[in-house]
Amino acid sequence: MIGLVLAAGAGRRLRPYTDTLPKALVPVIGEEGPDARTVLDLTLANFAEVGIAEAAIVVGYRKEAVHERREALERRYGVRLTLIENDKAEEWNNAYSLWCAREAIREGVILANGDTVHPPSVEETLLAARGGGKKIILALDTVKDLADEEMKVITDPEKGVQRITKLMEPAEATGEYIGVTLIEPGAAEELADALRTTFQRDPQLYYEDGYQELVHRGFRIDTAPIGTVSWVEIDNHADLARGREIACRY
Template structure:
């Protein structure tokens, strides 16, 4: 199993930082960026081969690649998304299909969370071939990527477009993918972005569920984390990143 980070996004709501940097390289603790935390977490759980999907301002990640490898003891492979500023991340994830076919622990490049999330996902191996990290403690609103579970505790629905009161929790942008899921996921992602290139990779998960695939969840407990979409989120990230 390897690590994977989706870091192709532009993060326009974080300007002026993202005038010259991808969202994943926005600093959250001194010179420590979101990507630094992701790599440190993956390395701590022994996932030292890491694939990073880059797109917007990819040259900034390329320039830091050697330093990141030395700092965290990882080997980084970059996958380039040529449509990062045009299409959503279903396509971005699909581009890494040959890598997630090996089995990956994948994290979004805009999520600041402690290493306990990675540990929780790895402890859930065997629960299903795809397991999503879910916050079932946080009070939900309209913007979150929410999940509804079936009677057996598998994902029935994953979307932002649901009543928060109906949701079992929020998917936090971290997934465990076993090799057995690789080909089926790649096919579902392809169908998803071909139907609408503006769709999320989570819509690919929903397509898998529609096809009868069982996706499990791993509750992360009451931990401090944040998806960094705007300057308010960034302020929260800077408060919690120093506590990890």
């Protein structure tokens, strides 16, 4: 099992930081200097905390910034890094970005979005939920009050995930997918095919639409509730302020 981070996005709502940096390298703890930490730092620290010694990072927008920091990140967290290039990062959405990592997924991964600030307890929860034939497990917040923008999930106790989309009434949802997934090696081939179908249908679709494609095909996707956990998806400056508040607690 290795780590996988999607860090190809531009994050234009976080300018001026993202004028020169990908979203995953926006500072969350400190602004600069040796003690500064980014979303990518926090995610790699989480991987190291749960014993993951290797990770792949999908890069695209401002990829040179990740290349420049690669060796320092490896030394800091003791996690060997492989960078995977998304050649359409500024044109297509992240269904294609995850498909670019299809070979890495064959090893089994914990996938983390490059804009999700969360504690290592999320990875611990996913690892504890393994077994019983589960192939894909989504980290699910069943506590948070939901609104229109969240990636909402409906689950069935017997059948797993039934629907995953932003486009549903919040009251219908079981919870919110927080952007962290455990994917077993046995799911890699079917997931890659579902992602390809998804971005060929519409390059602007999310990888969660690929998950929905799997569900439509009869593939079972499971969830693991993360409990009462402070986390945030950083899309804008208000989210960044929240992320900085949360990260100081870890």
